[in-house]
Amino acid sequence: MPTPRLPQTAWAVLGLLSFPGERTGYELKKWADSSLRFFYGAPAFSQIYAELRRLEGLGYVTSRRSGPDEPRAKRAYAITGEGRAALAAWAAGTDAPGAVSLKHPVLLRVWLGHLAEPERLRALVAEHVAHTERELKGVREALARADGVEAWAHPQIALRWSERRLEAEGELARGMLADLAALGPGQPAPDPPTCG
Amino acid sequence: MPTPRLPQTAWAVLGLLSFPGERTGYELKKWADSSLRFFYGAPAFSQIYAELRRLEGLGYVTSRRSGPDEPRAKRAYAITGEGRAALAAWAAGTDAPGAVSLKHPVLLRVWLGHLAEPERLRALVAEHVAHTERELKGVREALARADGVEAWAHPQIALRWSERRLEAEGELARGMLADLAALGPGQPAPDPPTCG
């Protein structure tokens, strides 16, 4: 059977399980929140559980419930040989990976800057710089946790990339602040919303 | 009436119409493809048309069909005073703009590098560098088109940000290539997919 076409998120969830050990959906979500999210985003709980069910249907993971047979007992998942093979086939796929998708609400507002108060715009970007700083802290913590674990060499590279990318994000925002300032006070204030 | 809660994409489409002139859905799509996409992504044709209908329902845009009354005649849209006021209110909104969303398929594969051939991984990232170069060309063309038009000062800042961000993306990829190389040939080849 050829590898079925699955959304990237399904491969991401399966990927989370490709590292040694078995884990619950809840744990997967926590892990995604603390590292996957820096370069791919973290799916909601409900979607992780849905993906796990789909992957189990495909035989890519197996689950073991740890309460005897209460409904909704804790359920730990592990990847199967088949799952590992399918994931490797996907990773090796010679077709181009999908396009990078970037949706940047801050930029959207700057782009529309002609309708905003210059000061408000400046504050928005400044807040983004501060937020980026906080994100950077998060990525560094993840990096510290992954440090020295030989099985996590590649995740570490991804996190290092994320760290540098957040540093760049801060730089970029500061550059934009300068561009905004260079517009000068000659810039007209936005139309008063006295519509007609 | 308070500004209704709309998806960011609706504001983006309305934003496209906030610059002088009236345009068709088709033109909006072309414009989104050549500049909005670098920092926010470009919605599909079908979605642009859908958003335009919604915006017209809200009274934020008006349309003028240029064929007499054939169905599906060319239809040019323009923003209304109400639309401009709503957009300005949204832009000024003190609530935090949504989170930056980044989905990077290349990073997803690098993160899962333990299942791939090192050489394949290297090729993947190298291709990404080449792709980034082509994107950079696109952004520079857009920048050239916007050059000197006083009404496009803010779009220009957004494009300048995009240019720098693509330069950084290339840098980042090259850094990752180095990290990958530093893993050395001591790295074990992936499990042969002889599953069990």
Next chain:
DNA sequence: TAGGACATGTAATCAGTTACATGATTAA
């Protein structure tokens, strides 16, 4: 006169989120 760009739209589907419900376990 054929092909490509212009132009608009429908239908089907899907990916993904939010809100909600439920209950066990653990720590203050």
Next chain:
DNA sequence: TTAATCATGTAACTGATTACATGTCCTA
């Protein structure tokens, strides 16, 4: 004993894409 965290799931919705249908206008 109360709150937080752990843990799993359903239901409803919606944002957005893909594939398709249709037709005009312009140009090589």
